[in-house]
Amino acid sequence: MPMFAVPPEAPGRELAQALAAGPFSRALSLAIDRSGLGLARLRGRLAAAGVPVSTTTLSYWRTGRTRPERPESLRAVAVLEDVLGVPARSLIELLARPGPPGAPDPVRWERLWGPRNDVLPVLHSFDAADETSLLVLSLHEALHVDDRGCLTRLRVREVVRAVEEPVQARVVALRGCVPGRPPRLVATRYCRPVRTEVLPEPGFVLSELVPGRSMAVGETAILEYEFEYTDGVPDTSYDRRFRHPVAEHLLEVHFARDALPAACHAYRLDARGDRERDVTAVPLSPASPAHQFATGVGPGIRGMRWSWP
Incomplete structure (x- = not known):
């Protein structure tokens, strides 16, 4: 030959x-x-x-x-x-160019929070916020709203896969309803916080969580954590920002049985400031939480909004 x-x-x-x-x-x-x-x-x-x-x-x-x-x-x-x-x-x-179709390249935080958001400098100070070592495969979160319409707590359960070793961490950020009184991280399970930053004026809390055990590349783990809202101000929406694709996302909003909203809708955004897309009405019932479930979630913002009678 x-x-x-x-x-x-x-x-x-x-x-x-x-x-x-x-x-x-x-x-x-x-x-x-x-x-x-x-x-x-x-x-x-x-x-x-x-x-x-x-x-x-x-x-x-x-x-x-x-x-x-x-x-x-x-x-x-x-x-x-x-x-x-x-x-x-x-x-x-x-x-500066987008990655090829199907590539795991994340979107930039500026696209999700806006280019001049006060949270960005602090977010970029966490290595794990930009250099991903744990990818989220499944994300279930339950938001609780009291009879005055105030957000009270957020409970989250994640399934993550290690894509790098030996340092593995996950950074989570949560914004309060009004400036001055950010939420508090009050509980973790199967993981522990190693660094938490509070931004009182914009009302943010950011926490770096590490799994309870070291993980080989490819292994999965469960992370559970809970935030408590402290502002006591009624709110009408909640959203989650995704840099990476996620296999499944479940958002539950638990309203007080005797104080249901007049209407509730789920939506998604490709970037902060964009128009809402895929807006769908969410059924309301005192017997079960309002919820939004999606598979094959791409980078962007997904959330729910509601209005009171």
Whole structure:
């Protein structure tokens, strides 16, 4: 059988095409291959430049499992451009493009909270908020509303899968109904908080939770946690923001039996400020909670709103 040699310029041409058209993971992988540097040597170069990145994270970047999002990660990509000998900002600019269909690339927090939201700087200060190590597979949450229309507590049960080790954590954020009195994390099960930040004026609480045991990549775990609302102000909506796709999401809203809303609707948004989509009426009954259930949930915002008589 005749053997055909690959023209020596072919790898360079492939890399040039990937740098022009993306995706980021393919361009990075081809650049690493061309350089002849292993991930351990790249990690050493990055550490020497003051932007340490683990070999696991580098592997996930080049395979497309995750993408650099945090400011520190973007600085590491800029150093990689120099180390790998590709044009300045050629990899950075690919990150501004959406990933290919079916890719697990997350959306940016700015899309979900708005570009000038006060929560963003604090959110980005959590490594686990941007460099995902636990992916949510299933999310069940139960919101309780008292007879005055005030939100009282939120109970959440998540099934997560580890996609990176050894550091595995999940950051959750909850906004209160009015500025000045944010909710409180009051209980956890199968996990524990390692850092909690409270933003009194905008009314946010953010907590970093870690599973009760270390997990190998691919393993699943259950996380349960509960927040208590403290503002005592009636509200008419609740939503959840998703950076990553989730296999299933169940939202229950438990209204007081003798104080049901006049109407209730479920909706979704692709980004904060967008028009509501897939608006559907939710049945109300004193015998069961109002609920919204969805499978194959994509990145964006899903919630329910209601109006009082």
